[in-house]
Amino acid sequence: MNENETTRLSRLTAILIQLQTKRLLTATTLAHKFSVSNRTIYRDIRALEQSGVPIITEDGKGYSLMEGYRLPPVMFTEAQANALITAEQLVLQNKDTSFIKDYTEAIEKVKAVLKYNILDKANLLSERVRFDQNNNRERNSSHLSDLQFALTNFRVVKIEYTNAKNEPTTRNIEPFALLSTENWLLVAYCRLRRKFRFFRLDRINELEILTDKFETHKMTLEEYFTTYH
Template structure:
């Protein structure tokens, strides 16, 4: 779980009027008590009125509420449209996570906007003219590896090549073209940046070890016109 997700979850628990201890939170999120101390400090720095009851735990100031998020009809329509586009993706993890997120977002729509968004949903269709029967289920995990700088091990198969090669990579960025997600990574086999089609990754493992940020810039990468793998 990312720090942002953990902060939101802690705030949700505090809003339920529970008295929370650092020990309880560290066990729930499987992190150290020192990490929880940092999380609480982050909430305080963000203006959340968390206060400490000495010897007991953390609580929220009485009557504290979070202002509800309001979406305009055009913003809601943009999300519905994005859902149709994303549902064409051949990566199951990405589609699943986006649809779960959108369900939560739609729960805060005003009833009138919710009704219209459901109407629009029935009136949109996105065709994929370059459909290929190749799918993947790695995008969501690899996105986490990019932002956390985790090494990744993959088994990769090039197009029109029956052999599969093992690679240890440093995932740096990704882009989409023709409905296919391309991962740009530093490849320890080739000792240079390479582009990998995510749907051609046959197996992957996110390692617990971390690489140093190479300050990769995707604009510079495209300007150099590298070739894929």
């Protein structure tokens, strides 16, 4: 196999990973990512189709893979996927660019084997998690996984919470975002106060994920800070 064939094989594999990671990709997006022409991408897509990969072409929109098609026999639970996506946000703060590059590529491969419904939730979570510098390594909460699930599935959560005045309260909340500072903070719409509030996870004494669902708050984390702070 000559160098050109090796390069193309690597690109075909990478295109397949990209198709498994994203819902829909255009030829232009792929051409830009791999520094080739659109015509080359068209040929690559045909080659993948001829090899038996079930690629769906949507005229004027792009390419996607048939639901259920996966290459590696690796399965992640929703909680495991959420943990990896959350860790990605922490890694992105690392000052070593090579480490960030390697981890980002690894996460793309992880996303490539996720089912679409879990992938959508993982992508939402990656947009709703933010880390600030935290030098305190003490573990002081145990509700993060449950709150990640509630956030990405739009489930109302009932909490027994102790506020800064050491007063216990019971609240139903709609999780919106998670922030890592000195302590984990949850941004949520509080149905008791009828406004968005911050909740420290280490002050949540009891937590119950209810069957009730809430309408998604149609704004990004950046838009939240612009609007409310």
